[in-house]
Amino acid sequence: xxxxxxxxxxxxxxxxxxxxxxxxxxxxxxxxxxxxxxxxxxxxxxxxxxxxxxxxxxxxxxxxxxxxxxxxxxxxxxxxxxxxxxxxxxxxxxxxxxxxxxxxxxxxxxxxxxxxxxxxxxxxxxxxxxxxxxxxxxxxxxxxxxxxxxxxxxxxxxxxxxxxxxxxxxxxxxxxxxxxxxxxxxxxxxxxxxxxxxxxxxxxxxxxxxxxxxxxxxxxxxxxxxxxxxxxxxxxxxxxxxxxxxxxxxxxxxxxxxxxxxxxxxxxxxxxxxxxxxxxxxxxxxxxxxxxxxxxxxxxxxxxxxxxxxxxxxxxxxxxxxxxxxxxxxxxxxxxxxxxxxxxxxxxxxxxxxxxxxxxxxxxxxxxxxxxxxxxxxxxxxxxxxxxxxxxxxxxxxxxxxxxxxxxxxxxxxxxxxxxxxxxxxx
Numbered sequence: 341x342x343x344x345x346x347x348x349x350x351x352x353x354x355x356x357x358x359x360x361x362x363x364x365x366x367x368x369x370x371x372x373x374x375x376x377x378x379x380x381x382x383x384x385x386x387x388x389x390x391x392x393x394x395x396x397x398x399x400x401x402x403x404x405x406x407x408x409x410x411x412x413x414x415x416x417x418x419x420x421x422x423x424x425x426x427x428x429x430x431x432x433x434x435x436x437x438x439x440x441x442x443x444x445x446x447x448x449x450x451x452x453x454x455x456x457x458x459x460x461x462x463x464x465x466x467x468x469x470x471x472x473x474x475x476x477x478x479x480x481x482x483x484x485x486x487x488x489x490x491x492x493x494x495x496x497x498x499x500x501x502x503x504x505x506x507x508x509x510x511x512x513x514x515x516x517x518x519x520x521x522x523x524x525x526x527x528x529x530x531x532x533x534x535x536x537x538x539x540x541x542x543x544x545x546x547x548x549x550x551x552x553x554x555x556x557x558x559x560x561x562x563x564x565x566x567x568x569x570x571x572x573x574x575x576x577x578x579x580x581x582x583x584x585x586x587x588x589x590x591x592x593x594x595x596x597x598x599x600x601x602x603x604x605x606x607x608x609x610x611x612x613x614x615x616x617x618x619x620x621x622x623x624x625x626x627x628x629x630x631x632x633x634x635x636x637x638x639x640x641x642x643x644x645x646x647x648x649x650x651x652x653x654x655x656x657x658x659x660x661x662x663x664x665x666x667x668x669x670x671x672x673x674x675x676x677x678x679x680x681x682x683x684x685x686x687x688x689x690x691x692x693x694x695x696x697x698x699x700x701x702x703x704x705x706x707x708x709x710x711x712x713x714x715x716x717x718x719x720x721x722x723x724x725x726x727x728x729x730x731x732x733x734x735x736x737x738x739x740x741x742x743x744x745x746x747x748x749x750x751x752x753x754x755x756x757x758x759x760x761x762x763x764x765x766x767x
Contacts, residue, residue, distance in 0.1 A: 446465060450485075455485075462475065473498075473499040474499070480493065484496075497510060540555040568594055571594045575591055591623050605763065606668070607668055607762065611761075612650050615638075627664065627666065627667075634654055650758045651755060657749065673729070678707075681719050684712055684713055687715065687716075690745075691741045692752070693712045707725070712756050
């Protein structure tokens with residue numbers, strides 16, 4: 341049997357593929373335009389009309405339903421809320437494996453008062469994106485509002501671990517809910533060392549000093565080293581609070597070796613045997629301040645004892661700030677004896693170097709040594725005594741210059757060496 345495909349039938353069949361291509365192209369362009377409009381929607385007074393246009397162009401695109409739902413939700417009327425909820429639901433149905441639509445649906449359901457369905461939607465979002473922070477964050481908050489605190493903080497804790505920006509908010513919630521229940525508070529924060537260290541910082545910054553320090557002290561030595569940045573921030577808070585003895589304990593927790601551990605009433609590295617860089621050797625080590633008119637360095641060629649001394653080369657035509665200092669924890673209302681050895685070479689000025697000891701709390705000078713000998717001199721011992729204040733916890737020992745009186749210029753040139761700094765509590 342033979343069919344003749346000549347004439348109109350043949351022409352119609354030859355045009356069919358072109359018509360199908362044109363139809364597919366038309367729907368593809370509509371979808372693309374609708375999707376583009378939805379993705380780039382501006383939050384202005386025409387947002388709702390624009391979202392409706394996007395949906396009309398791409399009715400099967402979940403993004404257009406999601407965009408229209410968000411625009412309807414902002415109208416805050418009961419009818420608009422129903423429309424918004426329906427659009428969120430349709431978006432989730434059209435893209436059942438996209439967590440964003442389930443999360444938006446869950447938030448809308450909670451806003452509408454259906455906590456049970458909201459929880460199911462948010463759990464679906466978490467299942468689809470378990471490594472993302474925000475699904476867990478919103479689910480955790482929902483569970484907390486629904487009274488399921490244990491699971492809520494499990495979700496919130498994981499959200500905070502994934503996104504550190506959320507961690508402080510997790511701490512806020514935990515402290516608000518369990519602030520008077522230490523055992524429950526510990527469960528809410530979790531056993532991760534980073535979380536416990538972060539919560540210790542949170543507490544201390546909010547003046548809950550005892551609770552924060554107790555949490556920090558519960559970390560192992562390796563955990564404290566792993567959270568060094570937190571420990572250093574705790575030291576800074578303690579210094580600003582003038583709790584110098586506590587700051588020393590925290591600094592010792594971070595010491596990389598025994599020589600870097602400080603002892604109350606004693607100078608660290610008084611013989612200058614450790615390396616000193618421009619940033620100093622920790623809060624309680626020697627601190628060297630960069631000053632172009634004074635060159636401070638360690639000198640192996642001119643030690644008094646040990647292998648090195650501190651060399652200060654002065655080339656200053658005006659007054660200069662102290663370039664080296666050390667913070668030392670002391671006991672209040674206690675007598676101390678201090679000594680240091682000094683050597684000079686061609687040192688000339690109306691205001692020669694002196695060693696000053698200041699109260700760390702208020703900066704008041706407790707005592708000042710005699711000026712370093714001018715000219716060229718071999719090693720000489722300089723000794724002074726002082727008594728700490730009734731509430732003093734620390735002093736600052738620094739090398740400064742003696743006053744030049746009314747002379748505003750007061751140049752200084754030459755070299756001074758210092759070695760074997762020593763501080764002792766008088767019996």
